[in-house]
Amino acid sequence: MKNINSYRVFERNNKEPNKEGDYVLYWMQINRRFHYNFALEYATGWANKLNKPLLILEAFSCDYPWATERTHTFVMQGMKEHIEYADRLKLNYVSFVETESGQYEKLLKQLASKASLLVTDEYPVFIMRKRNEKYPLEMDMPYITVDSNGLIPLGFTEKDPYSAYLFRKIMQKNFVEAFTNPPKKAPLDELRNKKKIKLPGSYFENLPNGRDSLSNISETVSGLNINHNVGAIEWHGGRQAALGMLGRFTKDNLLEYDEKRNNPDEKKTSNLSPWLHFGKISEYEIVKAVLEHQPKDWDLDKITYNNGSTGGYFNGNPNIDGFLDEVITWREVGFHFAHHREDYDQFNSLPDWAIKTLNKHRDDPRKWTYSYEELENAQTHDQLWNAAQSQLRRDGIIHNYLRMLWGKKIIEWTPDPETALQYLIDLNNTYAIDGRDPNSYSGIFWCLGRFDRAWQERSVTGKLRYMSSENTRKKVKLKQYLATFGNQKELI
Ligand SMILES: Cc1cc2nc3c(=O)[nH]c(=O)nc-3n(C[C@H](O)[C@H](O)[C@H](O)COP(=O)(O)OP(=O)(O)OC[C@H]3O[C@@H](n4cnc5c(N)ncnc54)[C@H](O)[C@@H]3O)c2cc1C
Numbered sequence: 001m002k003n004i005n006s007y008r009v010f011e012r013n014n015k016e017p018n019k020e021g022d023y024v025l026y027w028m029q030i031n032r033r034f035h036y037n038f039a040l041e042y043a044t045g046w047a048n049k050l051n052k053p054l055l056i057l058e059a060f061s062c063d064y065p066w067a068t069e070r071t072h073t074f075v076m077q078g079m080k081e082h083i084e085y086a087d088r089l090k091l092n093y094v095s096f097v098e099t100e101s102g103q104y105e106k107l108l109k110q111l112a113s114k115a116s117l118l119v120t121d122e123y124p125v126f127i128m129r130k131r132n133e134k135y136p137l138e139m140d141m142p143y144i145t146v147d148s149n150g151l152i153p154l155g156f157t158e159k160d161p162y163s164a165y166l167f168r169k170i171m172q173k174n175f176v177e178a179f180t181n182p183p184k185k186a187p188l189d190e191l192r193n194k195k196k197i198k199l200p201g202s203y204f205e206n207l208p209n210g211r212d213s214l215s216n217i218s219e220t221v222s223g224l225n226i227n228h229n230v231g232a233i234e235w236h237g238g239r240q241a242a243l244g245m246l247g248r249f250t251k252d253n254l255l256e257y258d259e260k261r262n263n264p265d266e267k268k269t270s271n272l273s274p275w276l277h278f279g280k281i282s283e284y285e286i287v288k289a290v291l292e293h294q295p296k297d298w299d300l301d302k303i304t305y306n307n308g309s310t311g312g313y314f315n316g317n318p319n320i321d322g323f324l325d326e327v328i329t330w331r332e333v334g335f336h337f338a339h340h341r342e343d344y345d346q347f348n349s350l351p352d353w354a355i356k357t358l359n360k361h362r363d364d365p366r367k368w369t370y371s372y373e374e375l376e377n378a379q380t381h382d383q384l385w386n387a388a389q390s391q392l393r394r395d396g397i398i399h400n401y402l403r404m405l406w407g408k409k410i411i412e413w414t415p416d417p418e419t420a421l422q423y424l425i426d427l428n429n430t431y432a433i434d435g436r437d438p439n440s441y442s443g444i445f446w447c448l449g450r451f452d453r454a455w456q457e458r459s460v461t462g463k464l465r466y467m468s469s470e471n472t473r474k475k476v477k478l479k480q481y482l483a484t485f486g487n488q489k490e491l492i
Contacts, residue, residue: 004177007155008038008147010122012136017050021116021141023092023197024050027108028058029121029128031148031279032078033239034085034188039146041187043119050116053195054188056093057111058082059210063101064127066429066436068230070396072221074237074433078280080214081238091188092197097213099224110203112139121279122147122154124338125345126436149438150283150332151178160340162351164451167333168325169308175328176300182284233396233433235274242275250289258322264399265477270323273434274397276331286327290320333451334442344441345425347418347448354449357462358417364460370413372423384469384478385409387485389427394485396433401476407447408467412460417448 026043034040040056047054060075079095086093094111098104112118122145123129136143147154152171161167184190213220222228235241249270260266275281291298294316306312314321338344348355370380378389388402398406407424414420424444429435446452447464454463472478 004153004156004174004181005038007153008122009042010145010147010155012132012143012145013139015117015140015142017046017117018141019050019116021050021052022114023047023053023055023116025111025115025118026054026056027118027120028056029131030123031121031282032058032075032082033279033282034082035185035239036148036183036282036285037187037279038148038183039119039121040148041184042144042146044187044191046117046119048190048192051193052116053092053193053197054191055111055115055197056086056091057096057108058093059096059104059107060098061101061104061127062098062224062226066426067224067226068430069221069226069228070230070232070431070433072224072226073217073232074235074274075278076214076217076221077237078239078278079210080217081240083211083214089188090194090196094199094210095214096210097208097220099208099213099220103207107203107207108135109138111199112141115141117142117144119144119146121145123149124154124335125438125441129338148183148279148282149335151175151287151328152332152336153178154336154339157336157340160337161333162451164329164333165308167336168310168329171329171332172305172308172313176303179284179287179300182288183282227430230393230431233394235271235396235433237274237278237280239275239280242272242281245271245275246281246286246289250293254290254293254323255317255319258319261322262401262475263477264402264481265479269400270327271397272327273437273439277434277437277439283327283331287324290323290327291316293317294320330442331439334438337450338438338441344438347421350445350449353454353463354452357454357457357464358448361460361462362416366413366415366460368413369415372426375410375413375423376427380409380413382409382469383486384473384482386487387482390485391481392427392431396431398432399481401472402481403443404447405467405469405472407444408461408464409469411447411464421448 024043024047026040031037031039043054058079076097083095096107118141121128132145152174157170253268256268260268272281272286298316302315303313304315310325314324341349343349368381378386380386385406388398388406392398410424411417411420414423428440428444449464452465455465457463458466
């Protein structure tokens with residue numbers, strides 16, 4: 001039987017390794033970490049097999065869709081931390097921040113031209129997906145993508161799961177095997193050839209110096225041709241910040257997670273999505289840390305297959321079991337969906353029932369309609385919605401429960417579902433620090449029916465699950481939230 005991790009490896013062009021190459025190249029595109037990283041582990045394995053040193057390239061482009069100061073600052077903070085780590089360990093590590101379109105691609109191709117083979121991150125959405133489709137055709141050596149995104153390898157599912165229930169069944173059958181075949185904590189410890197790689201100076205001619213760009217991040221960012229209206233957030237983009245967040249969560253909030261997570265005022269969720277998005281922390285280490293808080297007599301033998309139902313699988317503390325369902329099932333169902341569906345960001349990827357009901361109601365009169373700018377500037381009649389949008393603008397995130405309401409209302413307040421979808425994608429991916437992720441598309445398309453079922457029919461939104469601000473105010477604790485993000489005078 002094949003090892004579960006073999007389903008993580010995608011040979012993209014079936015070329016033979018170049019034995020004359022100077023090194024193995026690991027191109028760190030999205031899983032920006034040196035620990036618990038299957039792709040880095042795989043590249044290290046190849047370097048050892050060919051007795052070559054390993055070159056790691058971590059770069060950042062300036063012309064990607066929805067590029068903002070916010071994203072740039074967060075990513076560059078992480079890269080700066082990496083320089084210090086790489087120097088300490090004397091790694092062959094190149095960090096590079098592009099200031100003009102095309103520089104990144106040129107450098108990548110130059111570095112690849114001297115490599116025996118190239119390993120990079122498998123990722124099912126956004127520019128990484130496009131690059132991983134385009135570059136293998138343009139390169140002469142093996143171009144291999146390795147999936148280090150979640151526990152169940154992307155190559156393990158045969159088609160797009162249309163519901164969380166369906167994916168949960170697969171997860172339940174394979175969790176133990178996946179969890180007991182984890183990525184190595186420090187794969188670079190096993191690298192044998194530590195020779196210093198000398199790169200020709202000509203590769204870097206007319207390019208900004210990566211180290212200089214990162215020494216003063218705000219200055220570098222201010223000179224880039226990106227959106228400067230969306231500024232940096234308080235959270236730091238490095239791995240240390242992610243580990244700190246995980247530590248605080250498991251210590252203070254995990255054991256009340258399921259009970260209180262829907263109440264914005266309780267602040268019981270992990271806040272880990274920004275670092276998960278940029279791969280600063282792996283899902284495996286989160287799951288491992290969380291399982292360490294199960295009751296003392298709990299072990300993997302307590303797990304019982306439960307046919308895809310939410311409860312009755314981990315059989316531990318319900319708060320922990322609830323968190324695991326979010327971070328494994330709900331996180332990964334979106335990755336697997338996008339992996340199998342090139343149209344993951346298109347209206348037509350919605351289930352048939354959702355398309356049918358939205359078409360039936362597309363001409364229903366709307367009580368309110370807002371332009372993109374009105375929504376962006378939190379100028380609607382709905383104080384709670386405006387508060388959620390204000391949180392997104394300021395902090396780059398919306399509390400999960402309110403994120404659902406935020407998405408649902410945009411469908412009601414736009415002239416047609418396609419416009420709603422476009423506004424949702426643009427607002428989310430511009431302002432959210434965890435945006436441009438498979439989960440961005442899961443969340444947005446969930447509002448339009450993906451991974452959901454038909455509910456009672458109403459005007460405009462048809463059979464989509466309905467959410468109202470009035471009910472949300474009754475259901476969840478919002479006093480502090482509204483005091484921070486809403487208009488004080490209108491507090492109820
Ligand atoms: C309209 C809309 C847009 C969204 N956009 C994004 C986005 O851009 N990026 C993003 O990562 N998530 C997105 N989500 C999903 C979810 O809201 C966030 O993952 C979650 O709120 C992140 O906060 P947390 O890390 O504190 O979550 P926790 O509750 O602590 O959960 C831990 C982790 O589990 C995963 N998770 C939790 N809830 C969900 C969910 N409903 N769907 C998928 N994964 C989940 C996330 O990886 C999360 O970090 C969106 C949801 C909606 C409704």
